[in-house]
Amino acid sequence: MNTIVQCATETLRIKQVEERFSALRSSVICSFNQLLDLKDLNTGVHSTRLAEWGMRVGQELGLSEEQLQNLEVAALLHDIGKVGIPDAILRKPGKLDAEEYALMKRHPEYGWAVLRSLPGFERAALDILHHHENYGGTGYPAGLKETEIPVVSRIVSVIDAFDAMVSSRPYRNGLPPEEAIRRLIESSGAQFDPVVVQCFLTFAEAEMNTVFAAAGTTVSSAL
Secondary structure (H helix, E strand, O other), rough: OOHHHHHHHHHHHHHHHHHHHHHHHHHHHHHHHHHHHHHHHHHHHHHHHHHHHHHHHHHHHOOOOOHHHHHHHHHOOOOOOOOHHHHHHHHOOOOOOOHHHHHHHOHHHHHHHHHOOOOOOOHHHHHHHHOOOOOOOOOOOOOOHHHHHHHHHHHHHHHHHHHHHHOOOEOOOOOOHHHHHHHHOOOOOOOOOOHHHHHHOOOOOHHHHHHHOOOOOOOHHHH
């Protein structure tokens, strides 16, 4: 009887520790996302939409529960490294020069450096590090190609590009969804994973209103 009680007590203790860890993880994610909002409201809202897009793609592709958790973190925090990029570069209305672009390309590494030492975020940190790799091997920071690129990174790459294309910025208007879709298809196999693109495009345009609403915005306000 004592053994049964001890086992039940230990199981309850483990469950409580897991719940506290889960709550702490959620709080860290929320805090970092709020930090993105403070840096740039467009970046924070953009990341929230990416989490909505990403989880749908990940589920459609049959990712494991652990992969889905990492995907949610990577989608929400893929741009966390931009806190280390000067505002003059982030908000520059014109084209970046070579030196500015080189610094901008460091943001995945900055994001990895921020998250890699946090328990439970190690895998997501690697996914963030590689979200600007290109399927054909011409991306950064490591020049990985095809399945060398983590699947979560490949998903974030596609939805990040699409959301950025259809969203307006102070220095440019967003593209019509049809044009953004055309560009994804055109770059499929070179910049983007064709399987991810095909999966995403099965529902992207039809669900734009739902995803923007879930992020607290509207398509009309972003375009």
